[in-house]
Amino acid sequence: MSSRDQRNAEAIDRARASLRAAGAEELPPQPWQHTGQPASDADLVRYAAWRARKPDVDIDIVTSGIRLLESARAELDQIEAALLFAARTAGVTWPNLSDALGLRSAQAAQQRLTRVAARLDAGAEQ
Secondary structure, eight states, X not given: OOHHHHHHHHHHHHHHHHHHHTTGGGSOOXXXXXXXXXXXXXXXHHHHHHHTTSTTOOHHHHXXXXXXXXXXXXXXXXXXXXXXXXXXXXXXXXXXXXXXXTOSOHHHXXXXXXXXXXXXXXXXXX
16 A cells, blocks of 8 residues: 555544544444444535534534545445346346436446446456
8 A cells, every 4th residue: 555545544534533523423323234333434424514514513524524525435336336236136127227317328327337337446446
């Protein structure tokens, strides 16, 4: 791991710790989480946005939420890919998927899955 990657990982850990210390530690677990599993980065970003609605918000909460946006997007990519693969396995057609995704064609839905999978592959290689 490069020193830049190390610094980035440390900054992400600090952002998570900052949001947990600011109250996200008290978020109730989601039904799909294991006991003791910390909140996902997507949940931490939502928490930061919720706290940011107040004019006197601690700027560290806002910047910590921003720091976690990239990893929250990666979590959503994983969820999207899993749902698309599950839908295809269950027999959902590409035209039906394009409709569910708000896209104009079956080809657009296929391309969407290809792009999401490529982002996941690129993230795994880093």
